[in-house]
Amino acid sequence: MSAVNSKSLLIFFLSTLVSFVSISANSSSEEQEGKKVFDKWCGICHGKRERMPGTASLAIKYDGNLPAALEERTDMSAEFIRYYVRNGVMIMPAFRATEISNAELDLLVDYLKAKK
């Protein structure tokens, strides 16, 4: 069990490292700010890891037809992201402007590469 975990953690670490390098090389400071918003408010349930309530739920919903991890999605429109942040879904609550401000929501949308 621990061996499996170690291996998956190593893969997770490497993939995180790769994406970090990629972002560092190519992205703007706005995207990095958007990633901070994601990590603080979304990644805690929607990260690409084991035992993530949001990722587990989307894995069931999409059954392999779309990625379960939000950061791997390219199909989400800006309106789609804004709607779920401000309205919630299932056990995910809605987020107030005192938690994710409208400006931070813009950064989040940009980070998730929403179609505008």
Add this chain to the structure above:
Amino acid sequence: MKMPVNVSQTDFIAALDSFALIVGKEWVFTKDEDLFPYRDAYSPLRATFEDRSPSAAVAPASVDEVQSIVRVANKYEIPLYTISTGKNLGYGGAAPNQSGSVVLDLKRMNKIIEVNESNAYAIVEPGVSYFDLYNYIQERGLKLWLDVADPGWGSVMGNALDHGVGHTASRFRNHFDSHCGLEVVLPNGEAVRTGMGAMPGSKTWAQFKMGMGPVLDGIFSQSNFGVVTKMGIWLMPQPEAFMQGVVTAPLYDDLHEIVELLKYAENSGLAPGAPELGSPLLGISNYVKHLVDAFYEGPPQLRKEHVDLIAKASVGYSADLQRYGLNNKIPYWNLHLKFYGPKKVIQAQWEAIQDLALNKIKGVGFKSGPIQTDPKKAADEWTFYPQDAGVPNMDFFGMGTRAGGNPHPMRGHMWFSPVIPQSAEGILEANSVFEKAHRNMSALQDIPIWNLRPFALPAPFFERTFLFILGFPITDDVAMNKASIKAYRTLLDIAAEHGWGEYRCHPEFQDQAVGLYSHNNNSLLRLSETIKDAVDPKGILSPGRYGIWPKHLRGDKK
């Protein structure tokens, strides 16, 4: 435009204008789309007209702004409902007890005023979450642990004031008991500091709880007598190591000795972590990770013969089931103990526990995890439950998510958590009473109540007592949710008949739950009402919170 109760539109608009002058227009919310997140995401009344909602929200960034807002609210008699991070899901979330109240959203007050490593405390504002404080400590490499509630986005202060609990050593798990010093804005706008904070120049506000004179801190928890704007909280010096040990017992009657061991281990300090119970033979566990596992992976896979024997057990027992356990070496009970401290001490504590158990329980077994030293590594690798090592996360929200073990979408949860005696007799009596009620009372039939069958093991978060926690899912089915409300109310009454009262509950049940603490013609509630009338004569702060209503609404309730 939604309005507060008993407030004219003219006054309401004047108050909103004043709020905007204090905090800026962008931090006063009146549009439907801005107010939607101030509804209770886990409301059992969702999609009904009775669902609680505010008329507006205002979000100050400082104590001065809170004071100014409260003065305006007093002038126009506007009810304010205070939230910290607004994430008290299962207990009302960001929604006011009284619909139409203006939510006083303190999330923007998110300063960590001080963390003192040497004296092991922090002073925080209401908007500081467990994640925030944990990250602050980690970024600075401070040798401190934080006792965290299950959801890491919860407010350190709000959770303590709502009598929330955590997972590490017993002296830190009771979050209100761990607090030291409050700053409170009273309903007239005046700021008060409790304990040593009342003495100008004192440097021990977060170190000495009492100061001089009556200790008034308690009246600002589960109440509506003031707006708490700062709180000191004691932290745990980082232990050198930590470890989990499991004690197993083979017979049903061993529950008595297992619980006695649990109590002694905790109350003597031998095993200071949350002592969680399980029953491999009944296929149940109160070890929190196991509760969440069931949603990801489904219930434990048992042989049909075993499942059939469990189904026939009464109050968790049958002779055939016990025999099956003995034949197949499946323990009836297990006890998860957690240790924190120097490795040598942990080893000695675990040996002492084993000696005690060997003397009392025939056929006792032991299993211990490795002695570990890195909480983050242990949390990442799931070799120790993260919250047990003071690492905040959102794992508990796996309970209720749509996942492999729970394919049905849910909308939330609520908890029924009466306080029962910490004894085997207490566990057995509660099971007997609720199992009988579940069998015989129509209000409890066909309701999905978590943890009741085949046997309910209590939660050990508080010292000296158990919480007999049963859960209800919130669904899209309005009729089902209403049936769950009725079942909850029925359970409250049944519990009270046996002297078991709630420690905390959703606003939907607070009037009833507080009303059951009715000794001497409700003298405790009447005392709270006397205080309310004295400090908040216009009843502007959080009307109805934990059953305390302003005088003019007492006959009305909502």
